[in-house]
Amino acid sequence: MNAAEPARFDLFIGGQEIPGHDGERALLTDPADGGAIASVAIAGRDDALHALEVAERAFRESPWAQDDGALRARVLRRLADRLETEAEVFARLETSNMGKTLREARGDIAYVVRTLEYASGLADKIEGETIPVPGPRFDYTVREPLGVTVHIAPWNYPLLLAIRSVAPALAAGNSVVLKPASLTPLTALAFARLAHTAGVPPGILNVVVGPGREVGDALITDERCRAVSFTGSVEVGRRIGEIAGRRAIPQTLELGGKSPVLVLADADLDRAARGIGFGIFGNAGQMCWAASRLIVHESVRAPLLQKVRALAEALRLGPGTEEGVDMGPLVSAEQAERVLGYINTARKDGGKLVTGGARPDDPKLARGNFVRPTVVEEIPTTSRAVREEIFGPVLSVFSFREVDEAVRIANDTRFGLFAALWTRDLGSAHALARRLDAGMVAINDPPNTYPQTPFGGVKDSGVGTEQGRRSIEFFTRTKNVLVNLGSPRKKPAS
Ligand code: NAD
Numbered sequence: 413m414n415a416a417e418p419a420r421f422d423l424f425i426g427g428q429e430i431p432g433h434d435g436e437r438a439l440l441t442d443p444a445d446g447g448a449i450a451s452v453a454i455a456g457r458d459d460a461l462h463a464l465e466v467a468e469r470a471f472r473e474s475p476w477a478q479d480d481g482a483l484r485a486r487v488l489r490r491l492a493d494r495l496e497t498e499a500e501v502f503a504r505l506e507t508s509n510m511g512k513t514l515r516e517a518r519g520d521i522a523y524v525v526r527t528l529e530y531a532s533g534l535a536d537k538i539e540g541e542t543i544p545v546p547g548p549r550f551d552y553t554v555r556e557p558l559g560v561t562v563h564i565a566p567w568n569y570p571l572l573l574a575i576r577s578v579a580p581a582l583a584a585g586n587s588v589v590l591k592p593a594s595l596t597p598l599t600a601l602a603f604a605r606l607a608h609t610a611g612v613p614p615g616i617l618n619v620v621v622g623p624g625r626e627v628g629d630a631l632i633t634d635e636r637c638r639a640v641s642f643t644g645s646v647e648v649g650r651r652i653g654e655i656a657g658r659r660a661i662p663q664t665l666e667l668g669g670k671s672p673v674l675v676l677a678d679a680d681l682d683r684a685a686r687g688i689g690f691g692i693f694g695n696a697g698q699m700c701w702a703a704s705r706l707i708v709h710e711s712v713r714a715p716l717l718q719k720v721r722a723l724a725e726a727l728r729l730g731p732g733t734e735e736g737v738d739m740g741p742l743v744s745a746e747q748a749e750r751v752l753g754y755i756n757t758a759r760k761d762g763g764k765l766v767t768g769g770a771r772p773d774d775p776k777l778a779r780g781n782f783v784r785p786t787v788v789e790e791i792p793t794t795s796r797a798v799r800e801e802i803f804g805p806v807l808s809v810f811s812f813r814e815v816d817e818a819v820r821i822a823n824d825t826r827f828g829l830f831a832a833l834w835t836r837d838l839g840s841a842h843a844l845a846r847r848l849d850a851g852m853v854a855i856n857d858p859p860n861t862y863p864q865t866p867f868g869g870v871k872d873s874g875v876g877t878e879q880g881r882r883s884i885e886f887f888t889r890t891k892n893v894l895v896n897l898g899s900p901r902k903k904p905a906s
Contacts, residue, residue, distance in 0.1 A: 427614025470615025
């Protein structure tokens with residue numbers, strides 16, 4: 413192969429790498445400099461249906477679902493170990509495809525390893541119950557896998573968010589069809605190859621890449637799809653929810669956010685500033701739970717803003733692969749334009765820039781999709797830049813005098829994914845946590861999650877949760893078995 417030629421990635425179906433039915437391919441480019449990095453096979457409807465057929469057959473015929481779980485536990489553990497060995501390769505692939513810094517990508521891959529370990533630990537602990545019933549009867553339940561589960565993932569944490577739901581689905585004995593985002597499919601395809609070498613039977617994990625509307629639709633409208641796990645935008649999530657509702661299949665929808673971070677007058681401002689910086693500039697702000705609305709007590713507004721501003725201005729922008737870079741480019745030129753558009757809206761609506769607000773001046777970054785870390789204040793809460801998810805490194809600042817006012821501003825949004833609050837008074841913190849409309853609350857911590865803790869939102873941020881032990885419940889169904897043991901034998905006459 414010519415060294416300059418971009419790497420080739422094909423679809424992964426039935427344990428094999430195959431081109432799409434129509435031979436269509438897409439060229440993927442590095443968000444840091446626009447250079448070509450990979451040529452990827454693009455699936456169409458026929459490929460989606462083929463993947464479902466292969467997955468359904470593997471579910472029926474392979475030992476994956478039939479085993480007591482020990483096989484799945486072993487294979488998932490082996491896969492975790494192999495991914496850990498290959499972590500650097502995967503991290504570099506993620507960075508070149510998505511743009512995040514190598515440090516962030518390494519963190520993502522370590523998280524996927526931990527997710528697989530956790531799922532491995534659950535695989536042989538999927539248990540039913542015995543339930544007392546009247547008479548000479550015996551009642552028990554078993555938890556059975558669903559069949560083929562479909563997973564649709566976004567581009568901001570490409571492998572992490574895909575495997576977050578794929579790992580428990582596999583642990584529970586299902587077979588999987590995964591559709592990663594078209595912009596960032598490379599690590600999912602490489603992962604499927606690795607899973608195959610680790611012993612996941614052919615057909616149990618399939619990956620198809622293609623346009624959401626055509627391929628995603630084909631996957632979830634087909635009767636072989638028995639559940640759908642979707643992570644992405646509210647608009648697409650609603651559409652998927654409608655289809656899943658019509659088909660009466662289980663769904664989890666992990667959607668957008670506009671998360672508040674409340675800073676009370678007694679907070680440790682240095683820690684809070686670092687947490688705020690991480691919560692909005694991490695992953696270049698492309699986080700569903702980005703803490704994008706800072707709501708600070710007026711008495712500490714000035715010193716806190718000074719710290720956040722200093723922190724934003726100290727961040728070094730550059731290609732994710734470069735040592736010492738703190739923030740990479742946005743995923744695409746379109747996303748960078750979109751974010752800059754929101755900053756313009758904020759300014760037109762009266763917002764004042766504290767820092768950032770434009771592309772960086774450095775000519776070396778001119779070909780990449782970079783946007784400077786941005787802080788805007790005095791922006792009316794009615795502005796589209798406050799009401800809608802920006803999905804970029806843009807923080808809006810509000811202040812409050814009474815806690816009730818802070819809660820009102822925090823909850824004044826269609827979203828409810830995450831909220832952070834900073835205070836030294838833990839008693840008030842717990843009380844306040846209850847008043848916030850959010851699926852997750854962090855007290856004195858930036859957005860932070862673990863494979864063992866539930867992840868999910870309320871309101872327009874979604875339905876259901878992922879991660880944690882309950883993920884196994886989602887990917888299994890309960891069967892109740894009632895046994896009549898017959899009438900007790902009569903005592904023989906003496
Ligand atoms: P998106 O909704 O555009 O795409 C997500 C996935 O859905 C992609 O794989 C896409 O190809 C597919 N898709 C698009 N149209 C489809 C259709 N009609 N039918 C089936 N599939 C379809 O979202 P995105 O731009 O990739 O990701 C950004 C969004 O994801 C943001 O809103 C962000 O908040 C959200 N997100 C949520 C979480 C969470 O856990 N709550 C995590 C990360 C991202």
